[in-house]
Amino acid sequence: MPRNLLIAAITGALTCATPSSATAQAVDRAHTIVIVVGALASQPIPTLVHDRWNQDAADLLFLRLARLGPTMMTAGDKGFEPQLAKSWSRRDSLTLIFNLDPRARWHDGQPVTAKDVVFTFGLFRDPKIDPQHALLLRSVASVNAEGEHRVIIRFTHYYPEQLYDATYQVQPLPAHLVDTIPPNLLGSSDFARHPIGNGPFVWDSLAPAEKLTLDASPNYFLGAPAIQRVIFLKASDPDVQVNMLLSGTADAIENVAPVSNIPRFASMPNLRIVQVPSFTIGYLLFNQRDRKDRSKPHPILSDSLVRRALLLGLDRPAMLRSALGAMGAVPYGPVPLISWIRDPDSPPARYDTTQARALLASRGWTDHDGDSVVDRDGKPLELELNVPTTSAVRMQLALETQQFLSHIGVRIILRTSDGPTWNSRRNQHDFDIDASSSGLDPSPSGLMQSWSCLGLDGINVGAACDPRVDSLMERAIAAKGNPRPLWFAAIRRIEEDAPAAFMYSLTNAFVVHRRFEHVNIRPDGWWAALGEWTVNEKR
Amino acid sequence: MTRWLVRRIAQALVTLLIVSVLLFFIIRLTPGDPLSRLTGDRPISPAAVAQLKHLYGLDQPLLVQFSAWVRALAHGDLGVSIAQGRDVTTLLAERLPASLLLGGVVLLLNFTVGLAFGVWQAKRHNQLPDRVLGAISLTAYATPSFLLGLLLAGLLSVHWHIFPPCCLRDPLATDDGSLAGALDVLHHLVLPVATLSIVSMAATMRQQRGAMIEALKLDCVRTARAKGLTSGAVTWHAWRNALFPVLTLFGLWLPLLVTGSVFVESVFAWPGLGLLAYDAISGRDYPVLMGTSLLVALVVVLGGFLTDLAYATLDPRVRYR
Numbered sequence: 001m002p003r004n005l006l007i008a009a010i011t012g013a014l015t016c017a018t019p020s021s022a023t024a025q026a027v028d029r030a031h032t033i034v035i036v037v038g039a040l041a042s043q044p045i046p047t048l049v050h051d052r053w054n055q056d057a058a059d060l061l062f063l064r065l066a067r068l069g070p071t072m073m074t075a076g077d078k079g080f081e082p083q084l085a086k087s088w089s090r091r092d093s094l095t096l097i098f099n100l101d102p103r104a105r106w107h108d109g110q111p112v113t114a115k116d117v118v119f120t121f122g123l124f125r126d127p128k129i130d131p132q133h134a135l136l137l138r139s140v141a142s143v144n145a146e147g148e149h150r151v152i153i154r155f156t157h158y159y160p161e162q163l164y165d166a167t168y169q170v171q172p173l174p175a176h177l178v179d180t181i182p183p184n185l186l187g188s189s190d191f192a193r194h195p196i197g198n199g200p201f202v203w204d205s206l207a208p209a210e211k212l213t214l215d216a217s218p219n220y221f222l223g224a225p226a227i228q229r230v231i232f233l234k235a236s237d238p239d240v241q242v243n244m245l246l247s248g249t250a251d252a253i254e255n256v257a258p259v260s261n262i263p264r265f266a267s268m269p270n271l272r273i274v275q276v277p278s279f280t281i282g283y284l285l286f287n288q289r290d291r292k293d294r295s296k297p298h299p300i301l302s303d304s305l306v307r308r309a310l311l312l313g314l315d316r317p318a319m320l321r322s323a324l325g326a327m328g329a330v331p332y333g334p335v336p337l338i339s340w341i342r343d344p345d346s347p348p349a350r351y352d353t354t355q356a357r358a359l360l361a362s363r364g365w366t367d368h369d370g371d372s373v374v375d376r377d378g379k380p381l382e383l384e385l386n387v388p389t390t391s392a393v394r395m396q397l398a399l400e401t402q403q404f405l406s407h408i409g410v411r412i413i414l415r416t417s418d419g420p421t422w423n424s425r426r427n428q429h430d431f432d433i434d435a436s437s438s439g440l441d442p443s444p445s446g447l448m449q450s451w452s453c454l455g456l457d458g459i460n461v462g463a464a465c466d467p468r469v470d471s472l473m474e475r476a477i478a479a480k481g482n483p484r485p486l487w488f489a490a491i492r493r494i495e496e497d498a499p500a501a502f503m504y505s506l507t508n509a510f511v512v513h514r515r516f517e518h519v520n521i522r523p524d525g526w527w528a529a530l531g532e533w534t535v536n537e538k539r
Numbered sequence: 540m541t542r543w544l545v546r547r548i549a550q551a552l553v554t555l556l557i558v559s560v561l562l563f564f565i566i567r568l569t570p571g572d573p574l575s576r577l578t579g580d581r582p583i584s585p586a587a588v589a590q591l592k593h594l595y596g597l598d599q600p601l602l603v604q605f606s607a608w609v610r611a612l613a614h615g616d617l618g619v620s621i622a623q624g625r626d627v628t629t630l631l632a633e634r635l636p637a638s639l640l641l642g643g644v645v646l647l648l649n650f651t652v653g654l655a656f657g658v659w660q661a662k663r664h665n666q667l668p669d670r671v672l673g674a675i676s677l678t679a680y681a682t683p684s685f686l687l688g689l690l691l692a693g694l695l696s697v698h699w700h701i702f703p704p705c706c707l708r709d710p711l712a713t714d715d716g717s718l719a720g721a722l723d724v725l726h727h728l729v730l731p732v733a734t735l736s737i738v739s740m741a742a743t744m745r746q747q748r749g750a751m752i753e754a755l756k757l758d759c760v761r762t763a764r765a766k767g768l769t770s771g772a773v774t775w776h777a778w779r780n781a782l783f784p785v786l787t788l789f790g791l792w793l794p795l796l797v798t799g800s801v802f803v804e805s806v807f808a809w810p811g812l813g814l815l816a817y818d819a820i821s822g823r824d825y826p827v828l829m830g831t832s833l834l835v836a837l838v839v840v841l842g843g844f845l846t847d848l849a850y851a852t853l854d855p856r857v858r859y860r
Contacts, residue, residue, distance in 0.1 A: 029711060032711060034710050034711070039622075039818075042623045042624055042625060043624050048624075050587075050591075127586065130587075131584060131586035131587045131589075131590050132584050132586070132587035134586075135584050135586065135587075187624050188624075207714075207810075208623065208625070208630070208633055209633060209634055209637070209810030209811075209814070209815070210706060210707060210708075210710075210810045211710055231710050231711070233706070233710050233808075234808065234810075235705060235808040236805070236808075236814075236817075236818065236821075237805050237806065237808070239689070239806070240692075240704065240705055240805075240806060240807070240808050243692050243693070243696055243697050243704035243705065244704055244705055244808075246697045247696045247697050247700060247703065247704045248700070249703055249704060249705060249706070249709075249710065250710075390821075417570070418571070418821070419571075419575055419821065419822075420570075420571030420572050420573065420575045420821075420822065420823040421570040421571040421572075423571075423572045423575035424570055424571050424572040424575070425570075427572060449584070457585060458584060458585040459584075459585075
């Protein structure tokens with residue numbers, strides 16, 4: 001009998017040790033959001049951030065001077081919303097003046113001052129400390145303080161995205177805490193382990209393998225958040241993420257994968273799907289240089305008409321429907337649908353196998369031996385497609401590419417590998433076609449790195465190089481008037497030259513518990529607006 | 540015995556040395572870019588890539604990287620994780636308790652309940668209970684643990700909400716060392732332990748059953764029965780003889796203590812070394828991969844060593860010189 005009692009007690013205790021147990025009750029569940037993420041932020045210090053997870057946490061801890069408005073317009077001085085700076089103005093075409101909000105405080109109670117901004121710009125602009133940001137801020141000539149709350153930023157020349165560069169790229173750090181830390185030791189400093197920011201949430205704790213906890217900053221100068229606690233919970237497996245949400249362990253997941261799960265979530269009364277257009281585009285990148293000798297052109301893909309034929313041989317809307325459902329659209333050129341340089345009057349090229357075959361024939365590619373594969377000088381038109389198995393969407397698109405291009409007599413050989421191996425092959429230019437995906441910045445100026453001759457030694461791994469495109473983009477970046485027409489012209493040339501088959505502009509699907517209201521997931525920083533959400537405790 | 544111990548320890552050290560050299564070069568020569576996860580799909584400038592490569596010594600020739608790694612290892616330094624920017628020794632120390640808990644409970648169940656069932660079956664050899672348990676254990680043994688894990692999570696977590704689908708503890712709970720906290724951990728332990736135990740316990744049961752059936756046929760056991768010993772005493776005599784194959788099994792299962800199971804830790808987001816290794820493989824995080832591999836190698840060597848030692852202790856016929 002005592003043994004039976006003991007067994008009953010243990011079983012009862014185990015099944016009762018649910019989230020409502022004594023330990024868990026200490027936290028207000030309704031005002032806590034548990035977000036499942038693939039990886040946890042380990043160093044959410046703006047100068048050290050390279051990945052999205054650290055950036056997401058940094059966005060909650062560290063404010064920018066201003067943030068992009070809902071239109072995500074990066075050119076000009078309009079459309080930005082105040083953050084650390086309550087206002088800004090121009091002294092002349094090269095000088096921006098920011099007036100800091102005197103209410104802004106670091107989480108240790110110290111005021112945010114112009115000195116902090118000047119100090120942080122110094123870190124960001126030093127190529128030895130942060131080469132990526134130094135490159136992006138190369139047009140900033142000087143940053144100075146005028147008193148406690150005024151910052152003067154001068155640029156080397158005029159361009160429409162001065163305000164964007166001054167605000168989006170830099171998140172000020174507390175000079176009084178960081179200026180004594182040698183920059184190369186910042187990553188291993190106490191500050192990196194327990195960052196002190198100025199944003200709506202305060203660093204609480206990091207259990208590196210489990211979760212990151214941030215608490216609402218009660219004295220946040222733009223209004224205390226309704227969500228009291230944010231917990232980022234780590235689970236890299238998509239199935240586990242779904243289980244966490246369905247079992248009630250988590251309140252939100254980002255970027256639902258696979259998309260076939262979306263209807264399942266949509267049918268659940270306590271969950272809502274939030275669709276957010278993204279700056280991610282997917283494309284089949286054509287390698288225009290020889291794989292073995294980069295000084296030579298690619299024997300097949302250096303020909304723009306062949307590339308164009310491949311593009312026309314793909315029924316991209318149909319492929320997209322099967323891979324992404326309604327969560328994407330075919331873009332025109334390398335431009336996400338959310339970008340302000342998207343040309344609404346230019347539709348992507350339509351699927352046309354007749355024209356594709358004609359183009360191939362015009363370059364000597366016809367089926368001479370009747371094996372259904374076009375050939376020239378006895379060599380079949382055979383191309384290797386480099387694709388990562390870690391992306392279900394790109395795997396699906398690769399399979400369909402193989403099928404569609406077989407209809408125009410092109411043989412595609414899939415070369416599948418895991419993410420790091422795929423990336424390694426891509427960076428070593430070891431591919432004919434690459435199933436690529438890029439998460440772009442809101443600014444179109446980043447396109448220069450991928451699609452201009454300037455990027456040939458860098459990330460332009462397909463070696464697309466058209467001096468006319470370069471010229472148009474350079475003029476657009478420095479335009480004194482409306483830069484849109486110049487961008488449209490540049491994108492039109494890229495689309496016509498077909499350096500890639502642009503397959504999708506992605507819309508991300510998030511799932512969030514319905515007790516959270518005024519849900520705003522930003523395309524440029526998914527969780528950055530969590531401080532503005534509200535909580536309906538009755539749900 | 541002392542000479543044997545010294546020789547065995549020396550052998551273990553040489554084995555570890557060879558394993559570490561092989562691991563270093565195999566891991567480094569595996570295709571893949573260790574910076575890929577760090578940068579994600581965000582375009583990053585060549586200067587930034589060069590800085591990251593320099594930071595982690597990836598711009599050095601392989602032999603230079605190896606000598607630097609050996610020098611650091613001699614000081615107990617396993618390097619810094621490329622993906623997390625933290626010391627590998629710290630990462631291993633953080634993850635070890637969760638794996639020890641999971642692996643320890645599984646081993647405990649395996650070598651208590653599993654052994655007991657094996658003996659119980661053997662004593663009822665070819666009777667109905669033996670056949671029923673035999674069928675159950677065979678089914679369990681043949682079930683892939685990934686399928687079992689997904690089934691258990693789907694049914695007991697998502698459908699019936701009895702056990703949590705993941706994690707070491709409730710995300711809202713704090714690690715305050717209270718009884719409620721301990722119960723919470725136990726609650727979260729149920730599904731990963733069940734997934735691992737059901738399959739591994741079936742193997743132990745079958746092994747023990749077979750060994751015990753043979754032991755019960757031994758002359759000494761027949762003599763014990765003839766002398767009129769109680770059933771329990773006879774079983775004890777037989778069991779000591781049936782223990783040796785299970786000892787070998789124990790040596791083989793011992794690495795479970797530190798690895799858990801890569802798959803099970805992944806399916807239940809269990810923050811142990813298995814998950815750390817899985818993430819390191821996915822991201823080609825060389826230092827972490829080396830650290831976890833070395834730890835596993837150490838435990839494998841230790842498992843063999845302990846098994847040999849147990850043989851020497853339990854079997855009077857075995858003598859080591």
